[in-house]
Structures are given as C-alpha cells and as structure tokens.
C-alpha cells in the first residue's frame with residue numbers, strides 16, 4: 001500500500017520538511033480501527049491471537065527462530081540481560097554515543113556499563129573491544145545506530161573467543177542486514193523498539209527481542225509475563241512487560257501494509273542526499289559499504305558550523321535535528337562511572353558535528369533537492 005503525501009507537499013506550496021509525520025503516517029487509522037474492533041469483540045486484551053500473529057510476522061522479518069514481544073525497547077534490553085543472568089558484579093561493553101536506554105538497561109539490570117568509543121559512522125569501534133574486556137565482562141552490547149549494522153562478524157568473533165554474550169541494541173534497525181545475513185545470527189539476541197518515532201511504529205510503546213536460542217526464548221516468554229508458566233504456576237519471578245494487544249494490531253497492520261515501502265523510501269532518500277552532498281567539503285557524508293544494508297532510521301551528516309547550519313535550516317522550514325548533543329558518559333546520571341571529557345574523542349566530536357536530516361517516506365525528490373540546495377547555499381554564502 002502506498003503512503004500518501006501530506007497537504008504540505010502539494011506542488012506550489014511552500015516546502016516544510018518535518019522530521020516526523022505521525023498524523024500522516026496514521027491517516028488511514030480507520031483501517032486499523034477495524035482490526036482493533038476485532039480485538040474488542042473478542043475481549044482479547046492481554047497477549048492473545050493478535051500478539052501471536054505479531055510475533056510470527058516479526059520473527060519472519062528478522063529471520064529469527066523466536067520473537068518475544070514486550071512492552072518497549074528498553075524492557076527488551078533489560079529482559080535480554082536478565083534472561084542471560086547478567087547483573088550485579090558484571091560488566092557489559094557498549095558505546096557512549098547512543099540513546100540513554102542502552103546504558104540505562106545495563107544499569108537497571110544491576111551491571112556496570114563499560115564504554116568503548118565509536119567510529120565516525122556512529123557505530124562501535126570493533127578494534128577497541130578486546131582491550132576493554134576484563135574478568136568481569138559478561139556481554140557486548142553493540143548499537144546499530146541510525147539503522148546501520150555494526151561490524152558484526154568481528155564483534156561476534158571476539159565474543160566467541162572470550163565466551164561473552166552479545167545483545168544487539170537493534171532499536172533503529174528493522175529490515176537491515178549484515179553481509180546479506182539477518183543480525184540475529186551474530187549473537188544471543190537482538191532487541192527492537194516500536195516507539196512512535198521508529199521505522200516500525202505503534203500508537204504508544206512496544207518492543208521485541210529476537211533470538212535463535214530456544215532456552216533463552218523460553219525464559220524470555222516467562223520473564224515478560226510474571227514468570228507464569230500457566231495461569232496458576234509461577235516458574236520464575238518476572239515482569240509485566242507484555243506487548244499491548246492493541247499495539248500488536250497496529251504493528252500487524254504496519255508490517256503487512258507499510259513497512260517495506262517505508263524502508264525502501266528511506267534508503268532511496270538517503271542515497272539521493274549522499275549524492276547531492278558529496279562535493280560539499282564542509283559536509284562529511286558517511287561512507288557506504290556493500291556489505292551493510294542500512295535502513296536509515298536517522299540520516300546523519302557531520303558538518304562544520306553545525307549549530308549555525310541547524311538554525312539556518314530550521315529558519316528555512318527544514319527540521320534538522322541533533323541526535324544527540326551529549327554522549328552518555330557525560331550525562332549527569334553517568335557520573336558514578338567516573339568517565340571524563342576527552343575519554344571518547346570520536347563520540348564527543350560527533351556530538352558537536354552531527355546533524356540529522358529527515359529522509360522519511362513522505363519526502364521525495366523535490367524535498368531532497370531542496371534540503372541539499374539549502375545546505376550547499378549555507379556554506380557558499382559564508
């Protein structure tokens with residue numbers, strides 16, 4: 001099913017290029033209401049057939065043997081760590097350039113996050129991982145930032161060498177592949193978010209853990225529902241983190257009708273921007289590789305005079321954003337980890353030079369050209 005263009009983009013109207021289009025994305029909500037009506041008529045409000053269907057579809061899309069739906073992407077990370085018995089006294093290696101939930105999940109599991117720097121493509125620098133391993137290390141948590149896979153064969157082979165778990169924060173990366181393989185093949189589990197701003201989004205919160213490991217899946221199915229084996233038997237103490245059945249109906253509709261088109265459009269828009277910005281010496285686009293299928297949850301450029309450019313673009317109705325201006329090791333919450341400014345120079349540089357441009361499914365050639373022209377003009381005039 002095609003996505004339609006919102007009113008703003010009708011020809012001859014002044015361009016306004018926003019980052020998110022939630023109203024337009026769900027303008028066909030009446031179709032989803034019909035699915036929700038079925039849930040209501042069945043009184044099927046917790047788990048049930050809609051959730052089962054969602055898990056089957058998600059497993060198929062991610063090439064996984066098992067998909068366990070949960071309440072959100074943060075719980076997905078936390079439950080994956082819990083199911084792997086990672087907690088107090090353990091260390092988990094991850095990156096400081098990420099959304100706080102990655103690191104938050106490690107801390108709330110009771111473990112200690114240990115950072116390694118990123119590369120200029122925003123992903124974990126795999127060459128630094130081995131040096132960060134100690135006797136306490138239990139897992140590596142790479143983040144496939146912006147929808148670009150990390151170098152998973154290298155990270156996974158380090159994990160195997162040191163007998164470490166791999167939990168991949170895949171919140172941004174539904175539909176991506178590494179060397180033509182699904183990411184689930186490179187570790188214990190991948191975790192996903194269906195937050196409203198993600199490529200596969202629902203009407204609130206939702207998340208997934210996928211794995212090929214049967215025992216791990218079994219434990220995760222228990223953990224997300226109070227550890228209940230059946231109505232009257234609690235196998236292990238757990239959580240209430242079920243995917244809401246109504247959100248499952250939304251996700252089923254989106255997977256069936258929209259997600260492929262969303263992914264295709266994002267890839268095409270990103271490629272077009274790459275081409276148009278290539279010659280601008282003030283703009284560093286990210287080098288693309290054939291072995292990485294990226295899905296562009298975010299489209300980043302690294303630029304000179306970032307804050308001035310962002311102001312200029314916003315003034316010109318282009319919703320350029322910064323994801324994010326402060327790496328996690330410099331957040332007040334991370335003080336107890338005792339990192340300091342200068343510890344992760346690449347992440348810190350990215351925080352100063354990174355700009356995200358909209359590349360979503362409601363943008364076409366005209367908007368892409370307009371954004372590139374404005375960026376090129378900004379530097380020409382200075």
Ligand SMILES: Cc1ncc(COP(=O)(O)O)c(C=O)c1O
Nearest residue numbers: 072073074099101102171193195
């Ligand atoms: C990299 C990353 N990990 C985890 C999460 C957490 O997902 P959720 O908001 O569904 O809890 C997010 C959400 O934005 C994220 O960007």
